[in-house]
Amino acid sequence: MTAFWFLAPIMVIAALGLVFARKAVHAALCLAVVMISLAVLYAAQGAPFLFAVQIIVYTGAIMMLFLFVLMLVGVDSSDAVKETIGGQRLAAGIIGLIFGITVVLAIGQTVSGAVVGLKAANGNGNPYGLSELLFGKYVLAFEFTSALLITAALGAMVLAHKERLTVRHSQADIAARRMREYAESGRHPGPLPAPGVFARHNAVDTPALLPDGSPLENSVSDSIVGRGQVRQGFEDDIDKLVEQVGDEQPSDELFGGEK
Amino acid sequence: MNEYITLSLILFTIGSVGVLVRRNAIVVFMCIELMLNATNLAFVSFSRQNGNLDGQVAAFFVMVVAAAEVVVGLSIIVSIYRARRSASVDEASLLKS
Numbered sequence: 535m536t537a538f539w540f541l542a543p544i545m546v547i548a549a550l551g552l553v554f555a556r557k558a559v560h561a562a563l564c565l566a567v568v569m570i571s572l573a574v575l576y577a578a579q580g581a582p583f584l585f586a587v588q589i590i591v592y593t594g595a596i597m598m599l600f601l602f603v604l605m606l607v608g609v610d611s612s613d614a615v616k617e618t619i620g621g622q623r624l625a626a627g628i629i630g631l632i633f634g635i636t637v638v639l640a641i642g643q644t645v646s647g648a649v650v651g652l653k654a655a656n657g658n659g660n661p662y663g664l665s666e667l668l669f670g671k672y673v674l675a676f677e678f679t680s681a682l683l684i685t686a687a688l689g690a691m692v693l694a695h696k697e698r699l700t701v702r703h704s705q706a707d708i709a710a711r712r713m714r715e716y717a718e719s720g721r722h723p724g725p726l727p728a729p730g731v732f733a734r735h736n737a738v739d740t741p742a743l744l745p746d747g748s749p750l751e752n753s754v755s756d757s758i759v760g761r762g763q764v765r766q767g768f769e770d771d772i773d774k775l776v777e778q779v780g781d782e783q784p785s786d787e788l789f790g791g792e793k
Numbered sequence: 794m795n796e797y798i799t800l801s802l803i804l805f806t807i808g809s810v811g812v813l814v815r816r817n818a819i820v821v822f823m824c825i826e827l828m829l830n831a832t833n834l835a836f837v838s839f840s841r842q843n844g845n846l847d848g849q850v851a852a853f854f855v856m857v858v859a860a861a862e863v864v865v866g867l868s869i870i871v872s873i874y875r876a877r878r879s880a881s882v883d884e885a886s887l888l889k890s
Contacts, residue, residue, distance in 0.1 A: 558817055606871055630806055652841055
């Protein structure tokens with residue numbers, strides 16, 4: 535019973551964390567705590583096979599699946615704070631409390647006989663006893679389980695499958711389209727001009743300069759243009775420096791001093 | 794004996810409240826898993842109470858069904874998310890006029 539009294543508060547706290555955690559990842563971690571604690575309780579109650587299955591299937595497979603889907607859907611998709619139905623959370627809490635008190639009281643008033651224990655049933659080992667039941671008495675249910683698993687795998691594949699709505703362009707298609715555009719409209723088939731050519735900087739926010747000194751618009755990425763971060767004209771650190779220094783000849787301590 | 798059943802019921806109640814309260818479909822799903830786990834604990838406890846392994850076999854079958862259910866449910870959530878860009882259970886309200 536030591537394991538039980540040690541683990542029960544942890545499990546209840548973690549389960550409450552599952553309900554109250556604002557981020558879905560925290561909820562998943564709380565659920566993992568509950569599941570591992572449950573596995574220990576199974577081991578304490580004479581079910582070593584279920585202990586292993588609980589850890590492998592639940593914490594190993596199912597929780598990983600949950601975390602993968604959280605990653606796909608986006609970790610930051612936390613709950614909206616506003617309630618769709620007014621007072622729903624309060625009502626759900628009250629109803630849950632009433633339900634819990636009722637069932638716990640009902641269990642408290644039942645009279646159960648002495649605990650038989652699993653010494654006799656686990657005589658040949660717990661997996662042996664389970665397999666005797668699984669492949670004897672419950673063999674039909676076991677067969678149905680296999681059908682269920684195959685159906686679930688097929689269902690997951692069908693549901694997660696994504697139909698391609700547009701034709702896939704191969705590299706040859708893209709090259710042919712570029713050459714056709716060059717023949718029809720004269721658009722250059724090669725890459726766009728690089729930023730900073732003939733300009734004072736070679737940074738990505740500096741447009742390349744044409745021979746007449748005017749900036750070339752499409753040499754700068756659209757996202758930089760959209761943010762309005764393109765360096766305009768010749769405004770420059772060097773110009774400010776020259777203004778500060780004035781007409782003096784640049785001395786050694788200004789340009790050569792820091793070598 | 795009763796302690797285990799009581800713990801199982803408490804966990805089940807917390808899970809059901811979570812299903813009602815949470816709006817994120819994945820967290821709702823986790824709460825359902827918590828309820829299934831709680832029933833498994835009750836199964837194993839009753840198995841020890843009665844001295845036979847039928848309860849453990851039942852818990853085993855619950856685990857198998859839960860695994861299948863999670864696979865299908867999560868792929869439904871992913872496909873809904875793809876279509877509607879949201880995993881909230883309130884957003885999927887197309888049947889509401």
